[in-house]
Amino acid sequence: MSDATTQSPEADHGMLEAAGKDAAPRVPAEALPLVPAAAPSWDAPQTPLMRQYAAAKQQNPDALLFFRLGDFYELFYEDARVAARELGITLTSRDRERGVPMCGVPFHAADAHIARLLRRGFRIAVCEQMADPKQTKGIVPREVTRVLSPGTVLDHTLDAGENNFLAAIHVWQRGAEHARTADAERSPDKVLEKAARATATVAALALLDLSTGEFRTSEWSGPAAIAQCADALANAGATEVLLAAHNPLLLGEESTMRALERIRTKTTLDAWVFTADYALPLLEKQLSARSLEGFGLAGHTAAAIAAGAVLHYAQSTQRSALQHIDTLRFEERSQHLQLDAVSVRNLELLEPLFRGANESAHIATLAHTLDCCQTPMGKRLLRATILRPLADPAAIRARYAAVAELRAHLILREELRRALGNVLDLERLLARVALENAGPRDLLSLGSSLRALPSLCATLQQLQQAPWSQVCGRMHSLTNELAALEQAISTTLVAEPPVTIAEGGVIAPGVHAELDTLRTSSGDGRSAIVAIEERERARTGVASLKVRYTSVFGYYLELTRANLRHVPADYERKQTLVNAERFTTPELKELEHRILSAHDRSVAIEKQLFADLRASVLTSAAAIRSTSTLLAEIDLLANFAHLAAERDYCQPVLVEGEASLLEAAAARHPVIESIMQRNGLGRFTPNDVYLDSESSSILLITGPNMGGKSTYLRQAALLVILAQMGCFVPATSFRYSLVDRVYTRIGASDNVAQGRSTFMVEMTETATILNTATARSLVLLDEMGRGTATFDGLALAWSVLEHIHNTIHARTLFATHYHELTNLATQLPHLRNVRVSVKETPDGIVFLHAIEPGAANKSYGIDVARLAGVPQRVLARARQVLRAHERAERHELAAELAPATEPLQLTMFTPLSQRIVDRIESTEIDSLTPLQALNLLQELQEELRISKASA
Structure with missing residues (x-):
């Protein structure tokens, strides 16, 4: 691993001085898998930087702390041991005297490493530099800007066709004291019924996909409430589940424990998070609503509390307002055909029963078989629809009509699917913008997706059935609303922007006059640098002389040691290397200041313009989410029509x-x-x-x-x-x-x-x-x-x-x-x-x-x-045993299974004769081959012969 401190202004602070021997608290078992190790004793003498690290680690003891130092994220102590083992990177020590273990990854490549740790169930706290080291005197301030966990992943490693749900379960028991005396006076039967309901167990499940903004909650009551909630949790495929501390109703339920076994990351929150006084106001503020009744949550307090717990965790980990989460859906059981976890598994709807070492086993699932969707939103809706088929006859018939019409029009169907193929993942792009993780290419992808909407609307207008006409009207309105945003994105950004905004080069020419001027000045400065290099080569007679630049030392003239005798008197020594010397001149210093000032100012302007563009996207967040929802529905119906045409499916x-x-x-x-x-x-x-x-x-x-x-x-x-x-x-x-x-x-x-x-x-x-x-x-x-x-x-x-x-x-x-x-x-x-x-x-x-x-x-x-x-000898013996058991049991079993209401039937045959009669009677003669008939006759004769001999 490279030495991060050689490029950091903080190298002189003794930042890696050891803080003492390892001895840290254990991680709570409820939050596994966490960092299983000890942290140092923070009472030991510390450098200013290690005091920063200690404060951040103590705030996030159950997370691996990625601590930003210059161009690297560093991990120390037990975090370093865990990360080195899981990521396969070198574990080293920056303070050999005290033996502080450490490891690190370059900050520009950290996403892949973090994603790998998240897939293994770890939580990650990212501690960033909150100021430019070049502009800071003393130690750079740092803060934990986000906490990542398997349920809050936002990176591009997520499967486009699957949701990444963060779940919360809330279980409680109503008290019988809620039954009113007035009810008893009006009707004793009613109060008994209400008392039964009042003492019933209530279970609620909330699911949030932070990467798409999908947010829904459900509630069950009665003796089977927890089991039904566990089924829904298992079907959702959540990657992380939030639980209230010390809830005996939840942890004592076997069905819930089985469902929790499948989720590797289980995070325990304080009990106060799962209270109505905290959760409901939090939800109302997020949804900009005075009441939750408009979201179907009237009378469903448990469901609202579970949703509030999910929202609390998402806000606390992301350190963000989560502007893309602006709606919540309450799901009634009656809205869908119910499928429990056992049925989903047995029918292989999403996952194969026996995957084993065969990575292609997923093709044996219904989800894979049906998935010809063109958009990530459509793929996710398909999986959700498989798990929750409709139960409303009108909605089902409306889909039939839409599918039938599109099936009959090959050209329109293919045009529609081609237009959908130009749309990228609007939901996840919007989420990245809202959480300030979107780069220039993300916004460009958003703009290109919005550019595909007009052609899609033109195709929809040619379809006549009511479902299509309704969708077309809504889509046309949204397309017009988002046209200005698409234009702003396409005119503001260059056609092929870099991955990040850090070094500029993102904003197109002609957008900002001062930016264009600064770019011209910077370009002229670089031309002057080339001219200086050519002039100094001629002046010194050293053809290998070069003018170079690093972020630490700026611009400099470099000559090899063999050519030091040609150095002019006006050169100022800047750095000595093993085989070369680096110099500067007053002219080069002035030019460097002019170029870097122009560049820094250019980057600052570009960052502001990019921030303004992201803000414009967020003002249209509701329209983008609505568009994404409509596109998913269109893609699903187009997929059904494609399947019907290609595979000869009939209309039910x-x-x-x-x-x-x-x-x-x-x-x-x-x-x-x-x-x-x-x-x-x-x-x-x-x-x-x-x-x-x-x-x-x-x-x-x-x-x-x-x-x-x-x-x-x-x-x-x-x-x-x-x-x-x-x-x-x-x-x-x-x-x-x-x-x-x-x-x-x-x-x-x-x-x-x-x-x-x-x-x-x-x-x-x-x-x-x-x-x-x-x-x-x-x-x-x-x-x-x-x-x-x-x-x-x-x-x-x-x-x-x-x-x-x-x-x-x-x-x-x-x-x-x-x-x-x-x-x-x-x-x-x-x-x-x-x-x-x-x-x-x-x-x-x-x-x-x-x-x-x-x-x-x-x-x-x-x-x-x-x-x-199976060997023939075993088969032959099995046939002998089978015949013996059939002869011994057939008569007795027939007698035992006769209906009890029937009178006892006397028979003129002996038990042996009766068994032979039963055998003949049950034989389907038409299905016997000649050889089988001879064998049967031989068996019956043998049975009679044995009977006579024993008599």
Whole structure:
């Protein structure tokens, strides 16, 4: 690492004198991951600079302190050890006597290093020089200008298609004392009801993406409030969560703890931050509102408190007014189809179930499959819409109409998508301007994006459907409002500005008269420097003489030691090097002063003009945010139209009425179909789905492993989610009624850390479904009961099916290997058997991946094991054991599962004969090959022979 002090005027202050031996306080466990180390004893003798460092570190003990020294950010003591380890940079010491560890990074390259630390969960405090060292006598004043954390990242390393949410959870319990006596006098029943509500648990979640300004909050109440809040937190994918100190309601809830496990950075705030007296006024001031009722927060104090806590943390870390955060949205559950964290994971909506070492596993997600959006705002809206599909029929049908029209017009669709492709991330550009992190190129990008709006409006004007005409009108108005800003940006900035404003060269010629004059003067001065160099070479006869410049020593004449005898008498020695000497002259000093004065004045003017331009952007912040929101909606609908045209998706038909309908003809799985087409694996086998609460609300699906049962289940759920997003679906036709919530119980997982076995996880998820599903829900149950003994699992599966059929009446797809469950079709009128078709060949079985009516008569588990490579000897023995168990259990199981209301049936056969009769009766003769029929006859004869011998 370079020596920062060689370029700093503070080198003479003994700035790196050791402050004593290491011995610092431990970081609170609630705020992990933090700097796990000790700081020095600040009572030891310190230099002025180290007193600055100590003060900044004591204010931010849980953050790595990036301390600005000249051209570097330096870290000391344990901060240095941590940073050196995490960043792979050299750990050194500037004071070898006392052994103060340190490391550093160049300030112009610090963003990449900081981003790397943030991704690993650390917090960063940035301590900047608050004055120009050249203009300061003594030590330069320094302050912590911002505190960065994973939830407040603003740099360009963020994924353009994903939000970076900072979350806050607030949980409290209403007191029964809120029930009024007057209510009791009017109605005893009402006061009991109110008292029940008064003692209910309330949980709230607030989410803020500081990089875009998206700010929303939600609230739940009742026994499942904390679990529902935890689901929303898990789905949001927050990178940092804020918690109130010592909240037993929150920390004692298992579902919340599971959700928190996925978030690496958990920051604890003082309890007073999570109070109405503090949080509500803070919100009102930020939103410039006298009341929060206009934001939907009337009666939702917990949601407002959570939002206030997020805002408090953002303001305290950014040291900024956050001018781009000017609205807050309260989300009602009824506005969206509800998807819990289990369903989001099982359906692989955003993340694959099994990523492993395969970095391309993300292509197996719905989000990746649907993402053909042209703008970052559209990509983020797509992910949000996947997690929160619509539940308003009018809004859904409006999207269908817009998508249908654009799908039918290829040229308009491509023109619109091309125009959208010229728009950059308006939300994040605005946020960088508001937080004073925007450079010249950011403003230029903002201007180029605004320049693309007129052509986009011209395309929108050619569309006729109401959604498009409404969007077009609003977009046209905003485009006119922002035209002056776009003109100001394009005329103020040069076409290719530098990254920062620090050295000028950003403002275009003709913008400021004095600036143009100073630039001319500076240019003339540099020409004079060239002339001096040529003249002095001729005068001294030294062809290698050079006139050079450094920020520390200014302009100087440099000659090698071999040419020192040619130095004129009027040269003044300025610096001695190993192989050269540096000199100056009165003429060069005067010229240097004139050039540097002009340059400094030019940079000052450019900084002021650039600040004025940023201020102009902020005055239009509301219009830019509105434009960004509209562009995201346009991009989403254009994306849906593109998918419908390119992938032959059909328009869903939303029906309303008493019955809960789900009817799909020749439906395909959108993700698997896309992967198969991309990899040249042939065509996906389509299947029909029909569920109707008045006839067949439950499909009981049987068939072998690998036959496609799980795919069929997931496919049905994805079609519903797509339809309620307003997207067309992969089918030849699709009719449905609204779904309020999708539940899934698919696959096997455990949670050893929480002491939960695979079967316990399965039962917990099943309990959630049985306790909260409604007749409007869609329930997917796959292999329920397989985590315990056969009869236990069968009994539970049997009972669950009966409860869903008789009590909940939800549309349900139930895949199972318990063939005994197929008998329920004779007892439950709304249950229908379907099976995955399989073709048997002399070489084994062939999966047809088609769903057909009827129940499967065998599971083919041994055949699948053969395909997996299980040794033949093991397979042969497995067949023997299977036949023995089937003979022993078939009769007893049939008798136990008979309905209790049926009279006992006497039989003229012995138990042995009855088992043979049952075996023959259950055999589908038409499906038997000649060889299988001979084998069956041989087995029956053998059974009779054994029976006679034992008798």
